[in-house]
Amino acid sequence: MPELPEVETVRRGLAPVMEGARILRVELRRADLRFPFPDSFVNRLTGWRIAAADRRAKYLLFHLTSGETLIIHLGMTGRFIVEAEELDGKPGAFDHLLTNIPAHDHVVFHIDGPDGVAKVTYNDVRRFGFMDLIETDKLADSTHFAEMGPEPLTNSFSGASLSDALHGRNAPVKQALLDQRVIAGLGNIYVCEALHRAGISPKRKAKSVVGKRAERLAPAIRDILTEAIRAGGSTLKDYAGADGALGYFQHDFKVYDRAGQECGACSQPIKRIVQSGRSTFYCSSCQR
């Protein structure tokens, strides 16, 4: 469940369960997801405590007392399911959330946390997600983050910094905003929504988004993401599980997945086009 608001929602769901917890045991059910698991993955986790549940862009970061950080990217379909462990045969606190756990449970973390012994399962149908272990001190220089752009919800992100990042780019602004080196954490949904809110055509050359347009776009991005986080992210498919990601921002979409429907602002039909192989939804009347 991928973009920044969904990852932040997952982080907020897992933090109370994971922070301060000790990793008792890890079940690794395959050698790779999108990439192979790092060497000695299970050994480097087992026995350590999770000091904090953090996030950078679409990556979850679990800082361990070992000095390493467990990095988890959810890809397109990664999710977590939390269950209380049934040590003594008594029903667990989360058992009411247990429906049928499907076949794609790849990693199970058994932890001893603030709420007792729990089982945190990583499930990922398409296996586009991945996990890594990096020394916490070297995170910023790691391949995952070295070239990554600014977090849109921090003070370093502004209209000026955005137009700087888009400078000289001939690609459509839609495509540039999906480039994590330009800005971190956006995906297809929130790029479409932010461009609509800012009144900017997704087809406009990225380098032309300067001045007033950039000053509109930066707050549009920030506001959309903030509102989406407040709504618990967007849920496109229903998931049964304690993944903390049953959001409802999808009800607030103005353009995404609304091709043919009326634009709420001008009543013209929303268009769907394909840009670099991905759907773009926009209003050709409101967005120039």
Place this chain on the structure above:
DNA sequence: CGATTAACCTGGAAGC
């Protein structure tokens, strides 16, 4: 260098 395309993988929905 930037831009475009294919590829990774599974499953649900739509079309015939």
Place this chain on the structure above:
DNA sequence: TGCTTCCAGGTTAATC
């Protein structure tokens, strides 16, 4: 009902 095709919230490797 069954088969085929298309599509999906992401990234990356290989081209041009």
